[in-house]
Amino acid sequence: MREKLTAKAKAAPRARATDSRAPLAAFLGEVLVVCPRCAGPAVSKRRDPAARDTLAPRRLVCRRCGHLQESRPPSVSGLARTGHDDYFRLPLWLATPCCGELLWAFNARHLAALEAYALADLRERRRDPAQGWSNQSLASRLPKWVKAAKNRAEVGRALARLGARLAEAG
Numbered sequence: 001m002r003e004k005l006t007a008k009a010k011a012a013p014r015a016r017a018t019d020s021r022a023p024l025a026a027f028l029g030e031v032l033v034v035c036p037r038c039a040g041p042a043v044s045k046r047r048d049p050a051a052r053d054t055l056a057p058r059r060l061v062c063r064r065c066g067h068l069q070e071s072r073p074p075s076v077s078g079l080a081r082t083g084h085d086d087y088f089r090l091p092l093w094l095a096t097p098c099c100g101e102l103l104w105a106f107n108a109r110h111l112a113a114l115e116a117y118a119l120a121d122l123r124e125r126r127r128d129p130a131q132g133w134s135n136q137s138l139a140s141r142l143p144k145w146v147k148a149a150k151n152r153a154e155v156g157r158a159l160a161r162l163g164a165r166l167a168e169a170g
Contacts (some may be wrong), residue, residue: 017120019139020113024080027138029112032169033060034094041093041169043084044071044085058087062170080087080104094165097145098158099144099151108153108166113138115159118146 035042042062049072058071071087082084083095083102094111095104106112117123117128117139125140127133134140 008021016118016122016138017117017124017156019117019123019125019137021134021137023136024141026056027106027113029107029109031087031106033085033088033090034093034167035060035062035067036069036088036090037067038062038065042067042090044087044090052079059081060088060090064161076168080106093169094162096158096161096165099145101145101153103146103158103162105162111159111162111166114142114146115163118142118155119152123147 013101015134029045032046033042034040041064044058046056046061047057047059060069060071062068069088080092081091081102082103084090085092085106091106092106094106095102097103103114103149105114109116114120124136125133146155
């Protein structure tokens with residue numbers, strides 16, 4: 001029995017992911033949302049690309065119809081948990097039902113980080129030598145249902161749907 005397990009372990013290398021300690025805000029450069037005019041993919045991004053403030057004014061531009069909109073004063077209200085962005089309060093383009101919940105991503109970079117961490121067989125978090133343990137990283141804030149091994153296949157299918165939706169956005 002032990003030989004079979006060892007052979008199986010050698011035959012199937014396990015994916016490994018290490019928490020990068022990047023907070024969710026690190027993925028807010030561009031946010032893909034549903035255009036309020038044509039329901040196509042629109043991009044919300046900072047008006048000043050050099051601005052790093054999460055509350056910096058943003059501009060929405062639709063890739064299909066050219067709709068242009070300036071952001072209202074933002075509120076960081078956690079609307080993303082409901083599949084909406086905080087700036088324009090529009091549905092996120094990359095959102096899909098999964099495990100009775102909603103799985104979402106802001107953009108391609110965010111989706112790639114989710115795929116790397118959620119689908120890994122081995123997930124690691126390391127203590128920061130300067131700041132100790134942190135609970136603000138994307139990986140540490142993922143809901144338990146996303147990280148649960150029993151949901152890995154369904155989460156994988158949902159991430160694939162989001163990947164197809166991303167390709168549709170161009």
